[in-house]
Amino acid sequence: MKIQHALTAAALVALSGLAQAQVDPLHVRSWAASCAACHGTDGRAQPGMISLAGVPKEVTVQKMLDFKAGRVPAATIMHQLAKGYSDEQIAAIAGYFAAQKN
Numbered sequence: 768m769k770i771q772h773a774l775t776a777a778a779l780v781a782l783s784g785l786a787q788a789q790v791d792p793l794h795v796r797s798w799a800a801s802c803a804a805c806h807g808t809d810g811r812a813q814p815g816m817i818s819l820a821g822v823p824k825e826v827t828v829q830k831m832l833d834f835k836a837g838r839v840p841a842a843t844i845m846h847q848l849a850k851g852y853s854d855e856q857i858a859a860i861a862g863y864f865a866a867q868k869n
Contacts (some may be wrong), residue, residue: 795859798852802860805843810864821869827861 799810802819804810808820819827835840835849835857852860 780865790855790859795863798856799863801848802864809867811867811869818869819864820867822861822864824858824861824865827864828858831857831861 802810806818806819807816810822812818830839831845831852832854833848834841834845835852837846840846850858
């Protein structure tokens, strides 16, 4: 059931005005899965790490864009990871995590 809700949320993000091209919800879930090593499954991190589940989409998008542009120094590899995604992909991933319960 959780996956169905997540896919529905991702589909809504893909259809929003932020995404010019239609994004496959399975791609969004796949992109978000790459975050699990540090931020936990579905964005629910272990103690000591930053959870992404339930964080407002706008907050995550801004942080990722700041890492991508080098406006925020990263003590981790976030600046490198952020550069690997388009702005539309970042918005879709942020929407996926915002839809998860923390």
